[in-house]
Amino acid sequence: QVQLVESGGGVVQPGRSLKLSCAASGFPFSSCTMHWVRQAPGKGLQWVAVILSDGRTEHYADSVKGRFTISRDTSKNTLYLQMDSLRTEDTAVYYCARELNAFDLWGQGTLVTVSS
Amino acid sequence: QAGLTQPPSVSKGLRQTATLTCTGNNNNVGNQGAAWLQQHQGHPPKLLFYRENNRPSGISERLSASRSGNTASLTITGLQPEDEADYYCSAWDSSLNAWVFGGGTKLTVL
Numbered sequence: 001q002v003q004l005v006e007s008g009g010g011v012v013q014p015g016r017s018l019k020l021s022c023a024a025s026g027f028p029f030s031s032c033t034m035h036w037v038r039q040a041p042g043k044g045l046q047w048v049a050v051i052l053s054d055g056r057t058e059h060y061a062d063s064v065k066g067r068f069t070i071s072r073d074t075s076k077n078t079l080y081l082q083m084d085s086l087r088t089e090d091t092a093v094y095y096c097a098r099e100l101n102a103f104d105l106w107g108q109g110t111l112v113t114v115s116s
Numbered sequence: 117q118a119g120l121t122q123p124p125s126v127s128k129g130l131r132q133t134a135t136l137t138c139t140g141n142n143n144n145v146g147n148q149g150a151a152w153l154q155q156h157q158g159h160p161p162k163l164l165f166y167r168e169n170n171r172p173s174g175i176s177e178r179l180s181a182s183r184s185g186n187t188a189s190l191t192i193t194g195l196q197p198e199d200e201a202d203y204y205c206s207a208w209d210s211s212l213n214a215w216v217f218g219g220g221t222k223l224t225v226l
Binding site: 035037044045046047050059060061062095101102103104106107108109 | 151153155160161162163166167170172202204206213214215216217218219220
Protein backbone atom coordinates (compact mmCIF):
# COMPACT_ATOMS: atom_id res chain seq x y z
CA GLN A 1 0.00 0.00 0.00
CA VAL A 2 1.41 3.36 -1.06
CA GLN A 3 1.40 5.57 2.01
CA LEU A 4 3.18 7.98 4.32
CA VAL A 5 2.67 7.79 8.08
CA GLU A 6 3.93 10.57 10.34
CA SER A 7 4.66 10.22 14.04
CA GLY A 8 6.45 12.00 16.86
CA GLY A 9 4.18 14.98 17.42
CA GLY A 10 3.15 16.17 20.84
CA VAL A 11 3.25 19.03 23.31
CA VAL A 12 6.65 20.63 23.95
CA GLN A 13 7.83 23.72 25.77
CA PRO A 14 9.35 26.69 23.91
CA GLY A 15 13.07 26.26 23.39
CA ARG A 16 12.93 22.47 23.52
CA SER A 17 13.42 19.92 20.74
CA LEU A 18 11.28 17.34 18.98
CA LYS A 19 11.95 14.84 16.18
CA LEU A 20 9.27 13.84 13.71
CA SER A 21 9.31 10.69 11.61
CA CYS A 22 7.56 9.78 8.39
CA ALA A 23 7.45 6.10 7.41
CA ALA A 24 7.10 5.48 3.69
CA SER A 25 5.82 2.31 2.09
CA GLY A 26 4.69 0.96 -1.27
CA PHE A 27 7.02 3.00 -3.46
CA PRO A 28 10.77 3.46 -4.08
CA PHE A 29 11.47 5.88 -1.25
CA SER A 30 15.18 6.16 -1.98
CA SER A 31 14.57 7.70 -5.41
CA CYS A 32 12.03 10.30 -4.30
CA THR A 33 12.40 13.92 -3.24
CA MET A 34 10.61 14.38 0.09
CA HIS A 35 9.15 17.40 1.88
CA TRP A 36 7.80 18.59 5.18
CA VAL A 37 4.86 21.00 5.00
CA ARG A 38 3.03 22.43 8.01
CA GLN A 39 -0.33 23.99 8.71
CA ALA A 40 -0.98 26.11 11.78
CA PRO A 41 -4.47 25.79 13.29
CA GLY A 42 -6.98 27.48 11.00
CA LYS A 43 -4.26 28.68 8.65
CA GLY A 44 -2.90 27.80 5.23
CA LEU A 45 -0.13 25.48 4.12
CA GLN A 46 3.47 26.47 4.72
CA TRP A 47 6.39 24.66 3.11
CA VAL A 48 9.09 23.77 5.65
CA ALA A 49 11.90 21.77 4.05
CA VAL A 50 12.89 19.45 1.22
CA ILE A 51 15.53 16.75 0.82
CA LEU A 52 16.45 15.41 -2.57
CA SER A 53 16.89 11.75 -3.42
CA ASP A 54 20.67 12.12 -3.14
CA GLY A 55 20.19 12.52 0.60
CA ARG A 56 22.58 15.46 0.70
CA THR A 57 20.76 18.37 -0.92
CA GLU A 58 18.43 20.18 1.46
CA HIS A 59 16.53 23.46 1.39
CA TYR A 60 14.64 25.20 4.16
CA ALA A 61 12.08 27.94 4.64
CA ASP A 62 13.63 31.06 6.16
CA SER A 63 11.40 30.68 9.23
CA VAL A 64 13.04 27.37 10.22
CA LYS A 65 16.54 27.71 8.77
CA GLY A 66 19.18 26.98 11.39
CA ARG A 67 16.64 25.39 13.75
CA PHE A 68 15.19 22.47 11.79
CA THR A 69 17.06 19.66 10.01
CA ILE A 70 15.55 17.31 7.46
CA SER A 71 17.11 13.90 6.93
CA ARG A 72 16.30 10.47 5.57
CA ASP A 73 17.24 6.85 6.25
CA THR A 74 16.75 4.83 3.09
CA SER A 75 17.44 1.56 4.95
CA LYS A 76 14.35 2.27 7.06
CA ASN A 77 12.32 4.07 4.36
CA THR A 78 11.91 6.91 6.81
CA LEU A 79 12.03 10.69 6.58
CA TYR A 80 12.84 12.80 9.63
CA LEU A 81 12.50 16.38 10.83
CA GLN A 82 14.64 17.38 13.80
CA MET A 83 13.16 20.52 15.30
CA ASP A 84 15.30 22.48 17.77
CA SER A 85 14.74 25.79 19.59
CA LEU A 86 11.00 25.44 19.08
CA ARG A 87 8.82 28.54 19.21
CA THR A 88 5.11 28.97 19.86
CA GLU A 89 4.68 29.92 16.18
CA ASP A 90 5.91 26.44 15.20
CA THR A 91 2.62 25.01 16.48
CA ALA A 92 1.05 23.21 13.53
CA VAL A 93 0.10 19.94 11.91
CA TYR A 94 3.24 18.68 10.17
CA TYR A 95 2.78 16.71 6.97
CA CYS A 96 5.37 14.79 5.02
CA ALA A 97 4.84 14.75 1.27
CA ARG A 98 6.38 13.01 -1.70
CA GLU A 99 7.46 14.89 -4.79
CA LEU A 100 7.19 12.65 -7.82
CA ASN A 101 5.10 15.34 -9.44
CA ALA A 102 4.78 18.33 -7.10
CA PHE A 103 3.27 17.13 -3.78
CA ASP A 104 1.57 14.02 -5.08
CA LEU A 105 1.37 11.93 -1.89
CA TRP A 106 0.69 13.17 1.65
CA GLY A 107 0.57 11.62 5.08
CA GLN A 108 -2.21 12.26 7.56
CA GLY A 109 -0.06 14.67 9.57
CA THR A 110 1.14 14.87 13.16
CA LEU A 111 0.28 17.74 15.51
CA VAL A 112 3.06 19.66 17.23
CA THR A 113 2.02 22.06 19.98
CA VAL A 114 4.64 24.40 21.41
CA SER A 115 3.37 25.81 24.68
CA SER A 116 4.57 26.52 28.18
CA GLN B 117 9.55 34.25 2.07
CA ALA B 118 6.91 35.96 -0.05
CA GLY B 119 4.08 33.66 -0.97
CA LEU B 120 1.73 33.46 -3.91
CA THR B 121 -1.43 35.56 -3.96
CA GLN B 122 -4.86 33.92 -3.96
CA PRO B 123 -8.28 35.46 -3.24
CA PRO B 124 -9.40 34.36 0.25
CA SER B 125 -12.84 33.21 -0.87
CA VAL B 126 -14.98 32.49 -3.91
CA SER B 127 -18.69 31.63 -3.87
CA LYS B 128 -20.60 30.12 -6.78
CA GLY B 129 -23.87 28.33 -7.29
CA LEU B 130 -24.44 24.64 -7.88
CA ARG B 131 -23.56 23.58 -11.46
CA GLN B 132 -21.90 26.94 -12.12
CA THR B 133 -18.25 27.50 -13.06
CA ALA B 134 -15.61 28.80 -10.66
CA THR B 135 -12.20 30.14 -11.65
CA LEU B 136 -9.58 30.51 -8.94
CA THR B 137 -6.44 32.54 -9.50
CA CYS B 138 -2.89 32.46 -8.17
CA THR B 139 -0.41 35.24 -8.83
CA GLY B 140 3.33 34.97 -8.42
CA ASN B 141 6.35 36.28 -10.30
CA ASN B 142 8.90 35.32 -12.94
CA ASN B 143 10.83 33.20 -10.45
CA ASN B 144 7.98 30.88 -9.49
CA VAL B 145 4.63 30.71 -11.34
CA GLY B 146 6.04 32.41 -14.42
CA ASN B 147 8.97 29.99 -14.50
CA GLN B 148 7.64 26.44 -14.09
CA GLY B 149 3.95 27.00 -13.56
CA ALA B 150 2.00 26.15 -10.44
CA ALA B 151 0.63 23.08 -8.75
CA TRP B 152 -2.90 23.05 -7.38
CA LEU B 153 -4.07 21.22 -4.29
CA GLN B 154 -7.49 20.69 -2.72
CA GLN B 155 -8.04 20.29 1.01
CA HIS B 156 -11.25 19.31 2.70
CA GLN B 157 -11.67 20.18 6.35
CA GLY B 158 -9.80 17.76 8.58
CA HIS B 159 -8.01 16.00 5.73
CA PRO B 160 -4.55 16.29 4.16
CA PRO B 161 -4.22 18.12 0.85
CA LYS B 162 -4.73 16.31 -2.46
CA LEU B 163 -2.83 17.13 -5.63
CA LEU B 164 -5.06 18.29 -8.50
CA PHE B 165 -2.52 19.56 -11.05
CA TYR B 166 1.24 19.79 -11.33
CA ARG B 167 3.51 21.81 -13.58
CA GLU B 168 0.73 24.04 -14.80
CA ASN B 169 -1.84 21.71 -16.33
CA ASN B 170 -0.81 18.09 -15.78
CA ARG B 171 -3.62 16.15 -14.13
CA PRO B 172 -2.82 13.09 -11.97
CA SER B 173 -4.92 10.03 -12.61
CA GLY B 174 -8.28 10.06 -10.89
CA ILE B 175 -8.80 13.83 -10.99
CA SER B 176 -12.11 14.84 -12.51
CA GLU B 177 -12.12 16.31 -16.00
CA ARG B 178 -14.45 19.01 -14.69
CA LEU B 179 -11.23 20.57 -13.41
CA SER B 180 -8.72 22.31 -15.64
CA ALA B 181 -5.67 24.47 -15.05
CA SER B 182 -3.82 27.07 -17.09
CA ARG B 183 -1.31 29.89 -16.84
CA SER B 184 -0.95 33.34 -18.34
CA GLY B 185 2.30 35.04 -17.50
CA ASN B 186 2.73 35.04 -13.73
CA THR B 187 -0.88 34.08 -12.97
CA ALA B 188 -2.11 30.50 -12.76
CA SER B 189 -5.80 29.62 -12.87
CA LEU B 190 -7.88 26.63 -11.76
CA THR B 191 -11.30 26.27 -13.34
CA ILE B 192 -14.01 23.97 -12.01
CA THR B 193 -17.10 23.48 -14.17
CA GLY B 194 -20.46 22.04 -13.13
CA LEU B 195 -19.83 22.75 -9.44
CA GLN B 196 -20.89 20.01 -7.05
CA PRO B 197 -21.25 20.07 -3.26
CA GLU B 198 -18.06 18.01 -2.90
CA ASP B 199 -16.08 20.76 -4.62
CA GLU B 200 -16.53 22.92 -1.53
CA ALA B 201 -13.02 22.98 -0.06
CA ASP B 202 -9.87 25.04 0.35
CA TYR B 203 -7.68 25.30 -2.75
CA TYR B 204 -3.97 26.07 -2.65
CA CYS B 205 -1.47 26.84 -5.37
CA SER B 206 2.24 26.19 -5.00
CA ALA B 207 5.40 26.66 -7.03
CA TRP B 208 9.15 26.26 -6.76
CA ASP B 209 10.85 29.64 -6.48
CA SER B 210 14.19 29.50 -8.22
CA SER B 211 15.47 32.70 -6.62
CA LEU B 212 14.58 31.65 -3.06
CA ASN B 213 15.45 27.96 -3.52
CA ALA B 214 12.18 27.28 -1.75
CA TRP B 215 8.66 26.14 -2.47
CA VAL B 216 6.04 28.84 -1.91
CA PHE B 217 2.32 28.44 -1.31
CA GLY B 218 -0.58 30.74 -1.82
CA GLY B 219 -2.69 31.63 1.19
CA GLY B 220 -5.52 29.45 -0.12
CA THR B 221 -8.99 30.12 -1.50
CA LYS B 222 -12.07 28.86 0.28
CA LEU B 223 -14.58 27.78 -2.37
CA THR B 224 -18.21 27.81 -1.27
CA VAL B 225 -20.83 26.09 -3.42
CA LEU B 226 -24.19 27.72 -2.82
